Amino acid sequence: MTWTLIDQENYSIRYRGGDIDDDLLESMSGQIFDLDDISAREANSFQYSEYLVLLSGALSEDECYLMAGKLDFIELVNRQGEKKQKFRIDLNDFCLNNNRIYFTSGGDNSIYYLSPSGSISKLLSTDPLEPGGICNSVDSGFYVSLEDSETDAYTLDSHSRRLVKHLTLTGDGIHEYEFREDGQTRLFTRPYRLCQNNNSDIYVTNSTKHETGEVVIVFARDRLRSVYRGQNLKEDFFPSDIVCDSTCNILVIETSNIHLLSPEGEFLKYLLREKDVTHPLVLSLYKSALWVGTAEGLVKVVKYKGCHDI
Incomplete structure (x- = not known):
């Protein structure tokens, strides 16, 4: 760092040169990108099961854990469809963290973790609430969606509990997301699948009726950013899964399409349409590999080519 003398005799002002940080400059001034440059192109496909694929969790670009309906196990499968490893567990959802599989179980309202050796340990009980979706936190621990089973599914009253909870990896509670800032208006009807982007915003698929839903976006502590309810759909919008990419854009899957949203929840484009993939149900993203499981x-x-590749 050098100092430059402006005027030696009459002024005391000096100038110090700085360094330009390209990343900081871009974050301040923004970035222009062409939506056509964000794309998804099928690399390969395989028939995993005769039943619908219910869960997916990518371990790498080449391997993914899968679970199909009517099966009581999750299985590690490579992109050629070769089955590598199988674990028999009862679960609603799972996420991968520190070489462990953390999973929610509605059978006894608990959260467990599975070690690489195959041993299962109970992390905590959520009783009387049933745990549904689970995802990693970008800060620490994970988020889990919870709901009671005692009140009506879609007509909530003062006894209903529908929330997302932030937990540490040891099971300690950090924060609950149930109401908006006023402490009275509910954030969710029936929250399920969820993810968090690198900006710490939380995205939750929320069922509002039997086959109707939305994506609820929450940031900071209990502050609702926006709600996404689909785009020019012929049928009701019912999101079944959601993931974030490395630039905080959101991929939402529903009956016929995969939607690409901005971090603020603004619709950007359809990433895949029904002509590209029939009846998609679940998805998982690892770097440029997007794993999509279908009802068949x-x-x-x-x-997947996102903003980071442009």
Whole structure:
């Protein structure tokens, strides 16, 4: 760092040169990108099961854990469809963290973790609330969606509990997201699948009726950012899964399409349409590999090109 003398005799002002940080400059001034440059192209596909694929969790670009309906196990499968490892567990959802599989179980309202050796340990009980979706936190621990089973599914009253809870990896509670800032208006009807982006915003698929839903976006502590309810759909919007990419854009899957949303929840484009993948149900993203499971038991591995690749 050098100092430059402005005027030696009459002024005391000096100038110090600085360094330009390209990343900081871009974060301040913004970035222009062409939506056509964000794309998804099928790399390969395979028939995993005769039943619908219910869960997916990518371990790498080449391997993914899968679970199909009517099966009581999750299985590690590579992108050629070769089955590598199987674990028999009862679960609603799972996430991968520190070489462990953390999973929610509605059978006894608990959260467990599975070690690489195959041993299962109970982390905590959520009783009387049933745990549904679970995802990693970008800060620490994970988030889990919870709901009671005693009150009506879609007509909530003062006894209803529908929330998302932030937990440490040892099971300690950090924060609950149930109401908006006023402490009275509910954030969710029936929260389920969820994810968090690198900006710490939380995205939750929320069922509002039997086959109707939305994506609720929450940031900071209990502050609602926005709600996404689909785009020009012929049928009701019912999101079944959601993931974030490395630039905080959101991929939402529903009956016929995969939607690409901005971090603020603004619709950007359809990433995949029904002509590209029929009846998609679940998805998982690892770097540029997007794993998509369908209602027919088909798994497609899609090459995803996002903003970070432009």
